[in-house]
Amino acid sequence: MSRLQAEHLYKVFGRRPEDAVRKLEAGASRDELRADGTTAAVIDASIEVDEGQIFVVMGLSGSGKSTLLRMLNGLLEPTAGTVRIDGQDLTSLSDKELRKVRSEKISMVFQHFALFPHRSVLENAAYGLEVQGVPRAERTRRATEALELTGLKGWEKSWPDELSGGMQQRVGLARALATDADLLLMDESFSALDPLIRRDMQDQLLELQKTLKKTIVFITHDLNEAMRLGDKIAVMRDGQIVQIGSAEDILVRPANDYVASFIQDVDRSRVLTAGAVMAEVGTVLGSTTPDGGKLGTAAEFRAAAPATVDVDTPLVELFAPCSASSVPVAVTDAKGALVGAVSAERLLAVLGEPAEQDATPALPAQPLVKTSAEAHGDNEPEDKVIAGA
Ligand SMILES: Nc1ncnc2c1ncn2[C@@H]1O[C@H](COP(=O)(O)OP(=O)(O)OP(=O)(O)O)[C@@H](O)[C@H]1O
Numbered sequence: 001m002s003r004l005q006a007e008h009l010y011k012v013f014g015r016r017p018e019d020a021v022r023k024l025e026a027g028a029s030r031d032e033l034r035a036d037g038t039t040a041a042v043i044d045a046s047i048e049v050d051e052g053q054i055f056v057v058m059g060l061s062g063s064g065k066s067t068l069l070r071m072l073n074g075l076l077e078p079t080a081g082t083v084r085i086d087g088q089d090l091t092s093l094s095d096k097e098l099r100k101v102r103s104e105k106i107s108m109v110f111q112h113f114a115l116f117p118h119r120s121v122l123e124n125a126a127y128g129l130e131v132q133g134v135p136r137a138e139r140t141r142r143a144t145e146a147l148e149l150t151g152l153k154g155w156e157k158s159w160p161d162e163l164s165g166g167m168q169q170r171v172g173l174a175r176a177l178a179t180d181a182d183l184l185l186m187d188e189s190f191s192a193l194d195p196l197i198r199r200d201m202q203d204q205l206l207e208l209q210k211t212l213k214k215t216i217v218f219i220t221h222d223l224n225e226a227m228r229l230g231d232k233i234a235v236m237r238d239g240q241i242v243q244i245g246s247a248e249d250i251l252v253r254p255a256n257d258y259v260a261s262f263i264q265d266v267d268r269s270r271v272l273t274a275g276a277v278m279a280e281v282g283t284v285l286g287s288t289t290p291d292g293g294k295l296g297t298a299a300e301f302r303a304a305a306p307a308t309v310d311v312d313t314p315l316v317e318l319f320a321p322c323s324a325s326s327v328p329v330a331v332t333d334a335k336g337a338l339v340g341a342v343s344a345e346r347l348l349a350v351l352g353e354p355a356e357q358d359a360t361p362a363l364p365a366q367p368l369v370k371t372s373a374e375a376h377g378d379n380e381p382e383d384k385v386i387a388g389a
């Protein structure tokens with residue numbers, strides 16, 4: 001179910017913003033408006049964020065990410081368009097109703113989380129609850145839990161300046177998690193951290209998300225971060241959303257040259273998954289291994305395969321098993337049913353394939369890379385007998 005929805009959002013700063021929207025709708029460019037002294041920060045943006053999803057908005061500095069986010073939480077009024085949270089149109093609410101929605105449903109985590117220097121780590125983590133008027137005992141209990149979730153158990157009584165930057169950012173995350181708000185808006189939350197700590201925070205967010213299942217909008221200018229975290233990614237350029245899709249969709253089918261140039265340095269082996277590149281099981285069955293072993297049935301294939309991996313396994317983890325055997329790696333779906341095979345040749349062909357759509361597949365007559373929906377077996381495995389093997 002969609003928790004957060006934005007339709008045809010515009011934000012123009014400067015004089016006569018509504019006129020500017022009409023000009024934009026009629027095809028005027030952002031640069032033409034700038035000549036009049038107005039800035040079109042967000043142009044005709046529509047997104048839909050589902051319950052439990054991490055939705056990443058990615059774009060270079062000045063592309064409009066923060067402006068979009070501030071409209072999503074009602075801090076900025078759109079020049080045109082609507083924002084709905086749980087079906088409720090934010091622009092139809094009074095200031096009081098809007099504040100209530102913000103304090104009950106939404107938590108924000110910023111790039112430089114401003115902690116109160118004269119409050120302990122615990123008091124800082126409990127701050128959002130304090131604002132909500134939650135009694136002290138319950139505040140303490142929930143903030144303590146949230147600090148434990150973010151790996152700060154034992155630091156409750158410390159002062160912020162005794163913590164490293166990464167730890168301070170964790171306090172910010174704990175503050176957001178301590179409230180019941182299950183819509184988390186994160187603006188460059190990890191961007192100020194060292195690369196290793198940043199990666200650690202990304203892992204931790206993904207791990208927390210497995211149990212907490214918050215609905216998250218995460219803003220970043222870092223494509224690798226977007227690809228690691230995002231269930232869905234919106235790429236912004238000059239105020240417009242130029243593509244929305246999964247990491248795989250964007251990597252394999254970039255919407256235009258801009259996105260294509262953006263993704264050229266991405267490590268495909270960490271984004272593409274076994275499920276997206278596997279060949280059908282039928283292409284392996286009936287063959288023999290170089291030393292004469294028969295791969296007649298699914299069970300024989302599974303026994304001979306150097307490894308069996310889940311559809312969501314990134315390709316980087318297939319290099320070792322693929323190089324150790326001439327038999328392809330077996331791929332199973334979430335239920336453990338055999339759904340495909342990845343051979344060393346296929347692995348190399350996929351990673352060597354340029355991002356352009358119509359690259360000629362070097363291997364079996366099926367697309368080398370599937371869409372994420374196909375890879376997740378939204379279509380049944382071809383052979384039910386195999387599925388039971
Ligand atoms: N209050 C404002 N008044 C005028 N112009 C603004 C205002 N806020 C943002 N802008 C302009 O809108 C555009 C988008 O800004 P925004 O902060 O949304 O970008 P961003 O993608 O978040 O960038 P960054 O990655 O640097 O944070 C920029 O050109 C900016 O100068």
Ligand SMILES: [Mg+2]
Nearest residue numbers: 065066067187
């Ligand atoms: Mg910003």
